[in-house]
Amino acid sequence: MSQNDNPTLASLPAQIAALTETIPAPGQSRGLDEMRRLEALNAARTLVAALESPVERIIRDVVMTPPILMALRMGVQLGIFSQISQNPDHGVSSREIADKAGASPILVDQITRLLAAVGYIRQESVQCFKPSTLTAVIADPTMEATTRACFEIGNLCAAKAPEFFRKNSNQFPSSATDTPFQLAFNTQLTYFEWLGQNPELAKDFQQWMTLNQQATSNWVDWFNVQEHILDGFHVTNSAEDILLVDVGGGEGSYLRQFMERFPGVSGRFFLQDLPHVVSSIKNDTLPGVELIGHDFFTPQPIKGARAYFMHWILHDWSDEHCRSILSNIVAAMKPGYSKLIIHERILSDTNGDVASASLSIMMMVQVAAFERSEKQWRELLESVGLREIRFYYPPASGEGIIEALL
Numbered sequence: 001m002s003q004n005d006n007p008t009l010a011s012l013p014a015q016i017a018a019l020t021e022t023i024p025a026p027g028q029s030r031g032l033d034e035m036r037r038l039e040a041l042n043a044a045r046t047l048v049a050a051l052e053s054p055v056e057r058i059i060r061d062v063v064m065t066p067p068i069l070m071a072l073r074m075g076v077q078l079g080i081f082s083q084i085s086q087n088p089d090h091g092v093s094s095r096e097i098a099d100k101a102g103a104s105p106i107l108v109d110q111i112t113r114l115l116a117a118v119g120y121i122r123q124e125s126v127q128c129f130k131p132s133t134l135t136a137v138i139a140d141p142t143m144e145a146t147t148r149a150c151f152e153i154g155n156l157c158a159a160k161a162p163e164f165f166r167k168n169s170n171q172f173p174s175s176a177t178d179t180p181f182q183l184a185f186n187t188q189l190t191y192f193e194w195l196g197q198n199p200e201l202a203k204d205f206q207q208w209m210t211l212n213q214q215a216t217s218n219w220v221d222w223f224n225v226q227e228h229i230l231d232g233f234h235v236t237n238s239a240e241d242i243l244l245v246d247v248g249g250g251e252g253s254y255l256r257q258f259m260e261r262f263p264g265v266s267g268r269f270f271l272q273d274l275p276h277v278v279s280s281i282k283n284d285t286l287p288g289v290e291l292i293g294h295d296f297f298t299p300q301p302i303k304g305a306r307a308y309f310m311h312w313i314l315h316d317w318s319d320e321h322c323r324s325i326l327s328n329i330v331a332a333m334k335p336g337y338s339k340l341i342i343h344e345r346i347l348s349d350t351n352g353d354v355a356s357a358s359l360s361i362m363m364m365v366q367v368a369a370f371e372r373s374e375k376q377w378r379e380l381l382e383s384v385g386l387r388e389i390r391f392y393y394p395p396a397s398g399e400g401i402i403e404a405l406l
């Protein structure tokens with residue numbers, strides 16, 4: 001019996017289409033719970049891998065990925081997503097997009113053709129487009145900023161990486177001032193020093209941080225903050241009641257999340273980051289938070305807090321730099337009381353996930369750093385005298401919590 005005679009295989013396209021129809025739209029009340037959704041997504045990816053030939057897969061990754069990324073970046077630059085999402089009923093023509101952007105119509109045609117083919121916009125008729133489910137999402141200013149930041153910086157570093165590694169005999173970058181980033185941007189500055197001199201991209205970068213926070217599971221919902229932080233908090237009704245210091249806290253999205261989840265808890269909250277970041281935070285966006293311009297390579301000025309929190313800080317630095325950052329916090333911690341709370345990926349030693357492995361490569365090519373496994377975290381924290389190191393994993397996937405005491 002040929003495969004075409006096998007009734008199960010012959011009806012495969014119809015079976016998959018019928019199954020697809022049963023999946024509720026995101027946010028619908030009878031939607032899948034998050035665990036089930038991720039399990040189903042993995043199963044669907046296995047199905048695609050079974051159907052796609054190896055050569056098709058390789059061509060998709062190697063040949064098609066760069067133009068798709070470029071079309072997404074150009075979609076932002078030409079205002080394609082915002083225009084189409086603002087005109088859901090009538091749709092927008094290539095000519096209208098070109099006129100508004102001052103671009104040549106044939107350039108717009110090139111970009112819209114690919115964007116429609118990959119589902120970011122929907123083709124209504126010849127050269128006329130309406131929103132798909134992705135259009136309004138990518139037209140959001142945070143998402144557009146993320147697209148710019150990841151393309152302008154991350155993509156360029158990745159593109160320069162093979163040349164960089166050829167020149168350095170394929171060794172892991174030895175310092176944050178000698179990575180594909182410096183080659184790509186022809187600079188001797190580190191990534192963060194360079195951002196300090198490029199305010200537009202620095203703003204986009206902080207938006208990307210906010211997006212990451214919105215897109216990943218919320219640590220205050222799954223980590224037992226009450227038991228691990230609040231229950232042991234000494235309240236003396238004095239200026240010494242410091243609950244949380246967010247070290248390198250960016251624009252404060254994680255602090256805001258904490259305060260919204262636990263409104264009314266007593267104690268002081270601090271946000272620290274480089275002066276150019278802190279000074280860009282608008283006063284009314286973080287009520288109740290004390291802002292401090294602080295370089296975490298210098299002594300920690302806030303002593304004896306209940307918790308020192310860091311998200312996406314240590315993965316930006318080599319072990320040597322991390323020891324310096326950590327030692328400054330350790331010197332401020334009250335033994336047996338202050339907790340270090342690190343919110344980062346914890347790499348598994350086998351069968352790693354795509355997101356963690358990709359982020360680790362991004363860290364390597366931009367800042368000579370990497371994501372860490374449990375063993376690497378433990379060795380790092382023990383090397384600065386921390387103890388009672390515990391690991392907590394989110395319910396589905398994403399970033400964990402590493403807790404330590406002095």
Ligand SMILES: C[S@@+](CC[C@H](N)C(=O)[O-])C[C@H]1O[C@@H](n2cnc3c(N)ncnc32)[C@H](O)[C@@H]1O
Pocket residue numbers: 192209210213247248249250251252253254272273274277294295296297310311312313316
């Ligand atoms: C990857 S971002 C994470 C920001 C924030 N924790 C979040 O998750 O949204 C790293 C942060 O470290 C800050 N940073 C870099 N070097 C620093 C330094 N020497 N001292 C203090 N903050 C620094 C950057 O400005 C940036 O906001």
